[in-house]
Amino acid sequence: MTQAAWTTIDNHPVRPLSHLFADQPDRLSHLSFELGGVYFDWSKTHLDAGLVEGFAKLANEAGIDEAREQLFTGGIVNPSEGRPAEHVAERGNGSAEAVDVAAARRERVRALVDAVEGEAFGELTGILHIGIGGSVLGPALLVDALGRNARGLDVRFLSNVDGQAVDDAVADLDPHTTLIVVVSKTFTTAETLSNMNAALDWLRDNGVDDPEGRLVAVTAQPDNAVKQGIDETRILQFAEGVGGRYSLWSAVGVSAALSLGWQAFEELLEGAAEMDRHFRFTEPAKNVPMIAAFADLLYTQRLKCQSRAVFAYDERLRLLPDYLQQLEMESNGKSVTRDGSPLDRPTAPVTWGGTGTDAQHAVFQLLHQGTTAVPVEFVASRESEDSQDPEHHRQLLLNCFAQGAALMQGKQSDDPQRSYAGNRPSATILLDRLDARTLGALLAFYEHRTFANAVLLGINPFDQFGVELGKQIANSLNEGGGEFDPSTKALMERAEV
Numbered sequence: 001m002t003q004a005a006w007t008t009i010d011n012h013p014v015r016p017l018s019h020l021f022a023d024q025p026d027r028l029s030h031l032s033f034e035l036g037g038v039y040f041d042w043s044k045t046h047l048d049a050g051l052v053e054g055f056a057k058l059a060n061e062a063g064i065d066e067a068r069e070q071l072f073t074g075g076i077v078n079p080s081e082g083r084p085a086e087h088v089a090e091r092g093n094g095s096a097e098a099v100d101v102a103a104a105r106r107e108r109v110r111a112l113v114d115a116v117e118g119e120a121f122g123e124l125t126g127i128l129h130i131g132i133g134g135s136v137l138g139p140a141l142l143v144d145a146l147g148r149n150a151r152g153l154d155v156r157f158l159s160n161v162d163g164q165a166v167d168d169a170v171a172d173l174d175p176h177t178t179l180i181v182v183v184s185k186t187f188t189t190a191e192t193l194s195n196m197n198a199a200l201d202w203l204r205d206n207g208v209d210d211p212e213g214r215l216v217a218v219t220a221q222p223d224n225a226v227k228q229g230i231d232e233t234r235i236l237q238f239a240e241g242v243g244g245r246y247s248l249w250s251a252v253g254v255s256a257a258l259s260l261g262w263q264a265f266e267e268l269l270e271g272a273a274e275m276d277r278h279f280r281f282t283e284p285a286k287n288v289p290m291i292a293a294f295a296d297l298l299y300t301q302r303l304k305c306q307s308r309a310v311f312a313y314d315e316r317l318r319l320l321p322d323y324l325q326q327l328e329m330e331s332n333g334k335s336v337t338r339d340g341s342p343l344d345r346p347t348a349p350v351t352w353g354g355t356g357t358d359a360q361h362a363v364f365q366l367l368h369q370g371t372t373a374v375p376v377e378f379v380a381s382r383e384s385e386d387s388q389d390p391e392h393h394r395q396l397l398l399n400c401f402a403q404g405a406a407l408m409q410g411k412q413s414d415d416p417q418r419s420y421a422g423n424r425p426s427a428t429i430l431l432d433r434l435d436a437r438t439l440g441a442l443l444a445f446y447e448h449r450t451f452a453n454a455v456l457l458g459i460n461p462f463d464q465f466g467v468e469l470g471k472q473i474a475n476s477l478n479e480g481g482g483e484f485d486p487s488t489k490a491l492m493e494r495a496e497v
């Protein structure tokens with residue numbers, strides 16, 4: 001059905017960036033957008049009016065209008081699991097019923113935040129947040145990005161099933177004044193349950209009388225938490241329709257709400273809600289998540305780029321690439337369409353990245369002169385924290401903008417070693433300032449861009465069956481069952497596990 005639109009896109013010339021700028025004096029105004037305190041500049045990508053039109057036609061043919069409507073009204077956008085995707089309801093933008101349920105559950109999170117502030121747990125100095133994948137990456141990003149000036153709580157995140165990770169996470173925390181927050185959508189994830197038990201042992205070994213009384217569980221499956229011995233009054237629930245990697249807006253964000261304060265948490269949701277409304281109601285050619293998705297598809301489909309790189313030119317956003325890796329790769333790392341037919345085109349590229357300026361001195365060589373084309377995305381904030389030296393921040397931003405210009409301009413030289421081809425694409429996202437509202441808008445932008453990519457490719461971004469096989473094999477190895485290959489057997493014997 002989408003073949004005609006793909007043919008239009010495939011036949012449209014992809015012109016050098018320098019020509020695009022030279023021929024279109026108003027290019028910037030068509031490909032830059034301001035929304036929710038965030039400026040998005042997609043003008044240094046190879047999109048032009050014809051390509052945007054072609055992708056808008058593709059979006060139309062792929063049913064973007066219906067898909068958006070379904071997303072925001074509780075339709076089944078996750079057919080393989082027969083579920084809606086209800087993260088938007090956490091921001092007040094889903095079906096009426098889902099919005100009401102989310103609001104009622106949010107009140108319980110708020111009550112916990114109030115109780116902690118009212119010292120219902122006695123004095124609290126630390127939070128140990130235990131979870132993995134979607135149950136940790138979002139909350140960790142929020143606290144790392146916004147928690148620098150927050151309210152004196154030492155928030156630690158424990159995810160890996162590794163004794164060293166446990167030791168590191170509890171080092172210097174006071175077991176008598178630490179709250180344990182265990183987050184697991186299913187409450188069956190082996191790593192999280194092991195780490196929960198390690199944390200309870202840590203409390204017990206340090207003379208805490210009622211270790212379970214210092215624990216709060218967050219899950220979509222309260223029965224499974226009860227089976228683990230957790231009292232139901234200590235469980236915060238969120239909806240089954242909220243995917244793990246889309247869940248930071250729900251009770252999963254409780255550690256962030258505790259450390260940043262309730263007002264900041266609400267501002268985060270409001271920033272996301274503004275992006276929701278933009279994505280839902282704006283036509284494709286002016287829709288920021290869609291424009292970004294159009295560029296993503298241009299690079300994977302036309303220019304065969306196999307990765308995309310995101311560099312945060314802001315130390316506070318250093319966890320953004322990790323968060324995006326799960327959001328994008330787990331959502332769109334698929335090989336079949338929604339109805340199970342094999343796809344005849346590439347889906348998600350590998351998302352990777354780091355922080356600037358560090359990355360300039362490590363990986364940018366390949367970006368400037370390597371043979372692999374990698375679309376780059378820069379994320380920065382116009383303002384730094386008040387406490388910081390403005391000159392440092394100025395240097396950081398200048399470096400960020402210089403990289404984008406250098407990638408595009410290149411430099412000819414008689415010496416091939418010193419020649420830069422240029423014409424390398426980048427996009428830049430500049431926040432007015434990094435606060436809860438702009439971060440909410442930014443993360444919702446990434447969610448909707450991921451969704452738009454999926455709709456245009458005809459895939460389901462909300463399941464993740466690919467991670468199951470490794471878990472099953474780990475269980476079989478653990479139980480000593482199953483027949484394994486000589487390599488795996490030798491590794492087991494050598495490690496004596």
Ligand SMILES: O=P(O)(O)OC[C@H]1O[C@H](O)[C@H](O)[C@@H](O)[C@@H]1O
Nearest residue numbers: 133134135184185186189244467
């Ligand atoms: O929240 P949980 O049920 O513990 O799941 C934690 C994570 O593990 C799974 O394997 C999935 O790949 C992730 O999408 C999920 O976020």
